[in-house]
Amino acid sequence: MRLGGDVQERSVVASGAGAEDAKPIRPLLPDFWCAAVALLATCLPLTQVGWLAQIDVIPKGLPIVLMVVIAVLGFALCIAGRHASMRARRLLYRTSVGILVAVLCCFVSSARFIAASFRVANVTVSSCRLDPVEDPKIGASSISTICNVRRVDGAVLGKVLVQTDDVLDPGRLYQVAGSLEPLDDSSWHRYLYMKGCVAIVTTHAVISSSPKPANPVRMVRTWLLDAISPSSSPSRALIAGVICGRTTELSQTQAQTAFSLTGLTHLVAVSGSHLAYIAMLIESLLLALGCPVRTRSVVVACIMGAYVVFTGCAASAMRSFLMVGCSSLTLAVRRRPHALSGLALSCMLLCAFNPKSAWDLGFQLSVASVLFLNLFCTYVAWTIERAGAPRMVSQQLSMTLTAQWATLPLTVPVFGSISIVSLAANLVVGPLMTALLAAGLVLVPISALAPLRAVAMIPLDGLANASIFFADALSKIPFATIMADGAAPYLPLLYLVALAVYALWPVIPRLGTVIAFMLAGVAFTCHVIFWSYFVPPSITVMDVGQGDSIIIREGSSSLLVDAGVDEAALEALVRNNVVALDGVVITHWDKDHWGGLPAILQRIPVRRLFVAKGAVDAMPKDIDASSFEDIVELGLGDSIAIGSFTCDVVWPQEDVSGEENGDSTCLVVTYDHGGRSLRCLLTGDTELDQERAYQRDVGNIDVLKLGHHGSGLSVDGDLLKAIDPEVSIASAGRGNSYGHPSQECVDCVRGYGSQFYCTIDYGDVCIEPLQGAVKIRCSRNL
Structure with a gap:
């Protein structure tokens, strides 16, 4: 459906009810999501089976057999659709497309991984050049960096994790003496397999290094990081993390601990939900200034594109850009905007390009949070507001609650804990971090100009220091974080509740909302008493x-x-x-x-x-x-x-x-x-x-x-x-x-x-x- 001029979507209210009491319209979940869900559901088991074959838990040929079986299932759904109703036919066709695309992409990905493993295993480490492709992660015993292994002529042989005693500069190529270790059956090595690494290199000495050929994206990022100087203070380390996606220095500060304890690490990471929120703010500002639809879309796309460049085209930034960009594109071509269609499209593109990304926790969190924010955020805000909360509080609280609803089943099995103060932390620190990102996208490039650096960084330092101060203060609250059983059977129930809410779209009584918050308070009080005296x-x-x-x-x-x-x-x-x-x-x-x-x-x-x-x-x-x-x-x-x-x-x-x-x-x-x-x-x-x-x-x-x-x-x-x-x-x-x-x-x-x-x-x-x-x-x- 095409829209004329600057026609905006009109608010729909219940007949005879005031705008403040009208239940929000349930968002439409497009048929296109059948293809996206089918693709994700196919990539997950196929890549897992590929890992099991890689470590010889199952026969090497079993993944191929499974791919053939799933492909036959996809064709069977397509044939079955010919005899179904129009609605069912459309759903079956989309599902079969998602399955077949996933099988094809998994086959190509597996073939490329096997070829890369063979190439890397048949060379000596010292005869190649290591090309860092991600920022280093500083651990207790070593520094880990994911690198491409290149021949002397520049051809890429494969991707490996390199462990060193010193930080590798992403702008240089390294020749090292070291040992090559294949992946074993540990969970850490499974994580590396899903990241595309074929082996681990433990370096004994760096023989030589040389600068990489000029790269405009890397040059811009290096220019910005030099202006920020992330090692100079915790606030600058936070700015580098938020604006450039570099958390190497931040991970060495107590600020990182405070953000972790208060459930705020998602505000530092490059996330689809955070970027979508920034895009919404920018678009709202441009709308208030009277900018036409296409102009707004182009401006948002340019700002988001600049952010991708600032992060060095990091995978997480590219993922977030796709999620936001697919929705903005519909406006640019004068189509009705639908964020959920854009999210489904971006999921399919990302998994088609790299099926193993379906196992990436960052990808899962971005998809889940953006999906839930689009489906339930307005509904939750309306429910909280009906209970008597001010509109500003209800909107911020609804975003936090909805994001937690979406991500807890994914994060608890990994981290084994839940931050109790995350709601308050997001209410207090969330707006500061959003302002830091929005202001940083403008002021950090200005600060790269030496004469303006001191002035441009003042507001950013203020926002960063305020964020760290409040995060640190909230992290000191007793019982700010509680332990949670990673295998807790109740976690999947959160998604079943989401399905029930979406299907029924109920009106929750005001008293019910108040009682729910009171029960949560009583439960927390009992928790505090138990862990204080009855451990x-x-x-x-x-x-x-x-x-x-x-x-x-x-x-x-x-x-x-x-x-x-x-x-x-x-x-x-x-x-x-x-x-x-x-x-x-x-x-x-x-x-x-x-x-x-x-x-x-x-x-x-x-x-x-x-x-x-x-x-x-x-x-x-x-x-x-x-x-x-x-x-x-x-x-x-x-x-x-x-x-x-x-x-x-x-x-x-x-x-x-x-x-x-x-x-x-x-x-x-x-x-x-x-x-x-x-x-x-x-x-x-x-x-x-x-x-x-x-x-x-x-x-x-x-x-x-x-x-x-x-x-x-x-x-x-x-x-x-x-x-x-x-x-x-x-x-x-x-x-x-x-x-x-x-x-x-x-x-x-x-x-x-x-x-x-x-x-x-x-x-x-x-x-x-x-x-x-x-x-x-x-x-x-x-």
Whole structure:
């Protein structure tokens, strides 16, 4: 349907009702979505089967057989449509098109991946050039960068993940000495497979580097990043993340922790929903100025295109641009605007180009949030407003609630937590971040001109600092984040509720809305009381990356053993509902065991610090000794009582400096109360030489926290026979350069018959004592 001139869609209200009481019209979900859903539903299993074939879990030829079967199903639907009604025929035809396109694209993608794997596997690393294609990710033990592997003549052989000690400049080509490792069956390597990586390169040395050929997009982005200077302050790091999509520097600041704890990371990431909101603001402004339809569409497209350039044409930015651009295009060609049709089209284009993107969490979150915002945002705002909330509050609150509704079933299985303060955080920080993005798109290019830099950056610094301030303040609220079972069966119900609401489009009584919010408040109060005074006895090996951090707690008592390498330990404590610590044991002074303590001390009160005898003198200067009521040195035979837990020191057996792995304080944690029992050995970074020395003092245990992150020397058959653990747990970081946990360790533990868990795959691993058994809960499940 074509529109004449600047005709706008008219508001439709119920007959005889005022505009303020009229129920919003249910948005039309176009038939085109049948093709998009069919394509997505086909790409997901086919790419997963391709991964299983890649790691030899299933025969190599099975994906081809499955593709043929699904293609036959697509043709069968097409034939069945010839004998159906016009409406059913249209739906069946669109569904069959989506299926057949997906099969074809998955076949091409698989063939390209196999060819790239073969090419990369048959070259030496030092004979090629590594071309960084994404910003580096700084981890605890290494820096990871996705790179194209190029021959000397410039031909691309394939994509790999490169692990280095130094940051790789995206504007240079590198020749390195390193080792090439194929993908294994871990969840981390599955993630890399879905990103298109065929192998992992661990570098030993950089031989040489040279600048890449001139690229206008990269030059513009480098020019803007130089003007922003993201390493100069947290506010500049935030500006770089919002405007240029570079979060390398932001991830090293406490601002990132605050955004994570308050559920605001989506405001930093390049998201379709955020970009759509900016496009809406720009279009509203142009409409108020009287600009015609085509002019508005062209201006919005240019601004969105500039943003894509600012991010270096990052995949997430291109995805967001497509989602917004497809909707704006309908206006430019004078067609009736329909955002849902544009979203469906962009989904099909993205998955057709790269079927594995269907598994990308960023893609899933963007699609889900934009879909729900278009379907339910107006309805939710109307419902809240009918309950008495002001229009401005109801609109902002509806966007947050709708986005949470769409994304919780996707994020909880990955992160294992829900931010309770995210609603308030989005209401307060959301407008600031939106203003930062809108202003930054204009002011950052101006700031790239040296004479105007100081003036242009003033408002951006103000908005960024205000965003960080409020996010930091909200993150300090007790119980800001709660732990959620990643396998919770109720999560899919949120989507079933969405289907029911869309089908029925009910009018929810004002009283019902008020009661719902009151019940939520009561539930939160009960949650706070429970986690403050009635915590069941448990030992949780928390997922803090390449480091150790274990929380022992019962009732209102809690003891932390080690604090990880960075702010991840604080995030882990918050999501496990820990708001105060009776004490912290630092096993030794390696940074992956104490590095997160300064951040913890800024937000969580800690009464005592426990270290090995003789280790106080080597305490790092970053740890403020005045933060503790007391610093206690532990020796052989000493004990710490936490609730009904007893933590007995079995190592070291003499005074130590605390600077070596072998100096680690090792604890046997025992629980024996009310018929329930548990014995757990916490080994720090000790390995076989030390473990054999203290194994007699340990006796039989239920749970072994493997020494030194599950290194090859952390355990052997003789040690396992001596202590007889039913469960063995390794704490290690995804993609660490040490190869922890080693395959030798994993095979030894499983060969003995002990259940093996690693935080890389299972997230937080919680052990609870039962009568004659132990209960294991994980924040993620394979």
